[in-house]
Amino acid sequence: MRDMTQAEPRNDPQPKILHMAPIWRGFIWAAAGFIIGDLLTVAVDPFRGNPLVTEPSAVVGWVGALVGWLLGIGGYEEVVLPLFGFPSTWVEPKNWRRYFGLSTSHKVIGIQYLFSSSSIFLVAGLDAMAIRYELMQPSLHFFTYSGQYLAAVGVHGSLMMFGVGTVAMISGLGNYFVPLMIGAKRTVFSRLSGLGHWLLPFGALTLIASPLLGYWDTGWRGYEPLAMQDPGGMVYYYLGIFAMTLSTILTSLNLAATIIFYRTRGMTWARIPLFVWGILTVSLLNLIWQPEIEMTFVMALLSKLVPWNFFDALGSVETYLSMFWLFGHPEVYIIVLPAIAMWNEMIPVMAQKNLFARDWAIIGLIFVMMLSGLVWAHHMFTNMRNSEMFPFAFFTEMISIPTGFSFMAAIGTLWKARLRLTTPSLLILMSLFNFLIGGLTGVYLADPPVNLQVHDTFFVIAHFHYTIIGGMIFTWIASMYYWLPKLSGRMYNETWGMILAVWIFIGFNGTFSQMFLVGLEGMNRWVPAYPPYLKALNYDVSLFAFFLGAGFVGHAIHIIWAWRKGPSAPENPWHAKTLEWLASSPPSEENFPGEVEVVRGFYRYDHDKPSAYIVKDQPESN
């Protein structure tokens, strides 16, 4: 297995005993890296008044910090040494400490991602609470400066997009469950993947720290040429997102390779589970579009530092917008594809009913993936050539067709089912409802004349929160409950699960359904102060938003409680047929006690025959 490149791996006679937790060493090395990079830069490129931190020095210092951080959390022993032909001296602890350093186990990495992503969700969520508190009054009363509010909006959006939306289900659940679901014992690039996780907290901290360099005010899209005249915080927006998207790229590379090459015997393409299809399509999207936005950000960063005039009146402003949305629209499908795949993963299990029209559900995922690159300019109806509206309106409307296939399969499965009403199935039904609203309001936005009125208003904010929170976050929580017995061997409390599900459903719909009205009534985006006639609705929205926020915290507390103290769960509590339920709960280091051989598809409930067997005492293979 690991004998190809490394001379003497883990069993080195003198393993390195770290006296410090890798994460602390990472912090110290990162600080050292920052100071070295920063001071070198200000020495070479001093600025008038000789400040110790300038925009260029913050960038070089950041690169130094990133290198220090990645080496410090274990990259030095586990990646650099083997790269130069030395044996790796890295020893993964066997206890909880392994979660606080570089790990090559896909399950540890998955949980690291889930933890990081949940923490980012908390921070960005508190940020949202601050935003909603500000908007309870029509004038600045909480934030002290408009730029401060806008920086909060930008940090909220960027963290949620790049630290939660593209991470929780893909890097978190994907890393943990994809290998299990295809019967693999490990992933292809496990070391790279282990290193990749640590880019995420680093990127998130970069974004959280960005206001220290000045309140940047472009929101999560970094529109030029405003970004060029913005304070230094803008620089950490580019770099923070760069690190977070790089983390996603590494996960996608690893998971796509794993799905293609490490499937167990009998796991043919026709038998690949729905969630795995979701992760595969989304990985391809990530591999195509995340590098595109990184390249754009490098250009924008250089344009700011040098400065060049790529994207201002002397260059081409609209090129930035197109380059941003060329990635930006696939991004929303990156977020939602694993979720809509997960609906059809869970519904057949909860209903103990054959999955209806499985091929259509998969074709839907694939076509959404392909069409998502053809619709970007509907974000630019207010600033594009009129003739260009036709094709983009066309493709934008068309993409609802393959998205609808997932609904078709879900509804076909639910019809005449015997649906067990558990917390996951309730959350899935809610997610179907929310995503339906998100999707249908998208039809309005696809129509240019309507778009020209509601673009850049709270109508749009409501629309995309319906797709992202309503579609993806609800499904993420459903998946957490669904897989909790597998992750922890324990069960949650059904009553509390249901109460909390209804809680966030009310909070969510109360918040965002009213935002449609605020938008139609003339509330534009990115404003900490607004005309007073909008106060009543905004006040109401905020109250529901706080309720929603409390509901999410409630779910987090409940899941953590169940993870640690919940009653023991049976081996296969839902009677699901996918492979992860063949492993013990939580799965062992090698996932399965032998080789897995798949003999049937996973979504048939009209017979009792098992879908796979474990073949014990298999000689070393692949």
Next chain:
Amino acid sequence: MAEALVFAVIWLIAVIVAEIGFHRIQAHSMYYTISNQGHIALNAFNFLSSWLLPIFIFVVLLLIFVLIRFRAPDNSPKPSSVQTMRNKWYILLWVGTSFVLNIVFWLHPTAVDLETMFANWNHEQKQHPLIVNVTARQWEWIFSYPQYGIQQAVNARGQDELELPVGRPVKFFLRSEDPFHRYDVYADVIHSFWIPAFGIKEDVIPGETRTEFLIPQRVASYKTSPLVRVQCAEVCGPGHPYMEAPLYIVKAKQFHTWIAHQKSLQAHGA
């Protein structure tokens, strides 16, 4: 089959009730709309709403139906008694409907409305429209009326304002530049010229000149509806929330009085 029939009947009744309800309020679905352009948007909005309502009700009703009718009495893992994996009529109907609906939506309202919009613009172009030069800077809207030699329309306190005669086509020229800092290439950013009551917005982009046509249809001001205002809709820095200007739509006679007043203000160096 019986279940499908019951479902279909409930769906039909719900759709009829919802459509009747919606048609009562549809004139106000965008709150306040007083331009020809805005009415295109409003009609499109209402058309889409009344066609999407049946779909919305279908799915929501189905979810409710599932919760009531197809809910397992207990959580024991018994397989469902029906195990259908394919129903070609349902699939055909679903896929067919979604194709047809999307093509319909693209033809109408999208293509038809865009063509109407462009045709209106061509028509209004020939009707000697009132020309208003709109300059967006950080953070101010500046309105000038070249046909009347007015460089910056302001009220008695020197604050920018936009005044339009009712019923006359207007052509806006939109530019993003700072007339007080023309030497500074970094000073210009994207703004968005939005008059909520007119139902249209257009981004104002540095280095480009955009045009916008419309006909205001009613005498109105912020006092009539707060949607009657000029508002920057694209984030343009910390001053963005305050980048708004009052708009008055007045009768032709009043407009000429106002023009005369502006001329005298300008002559006295206001």
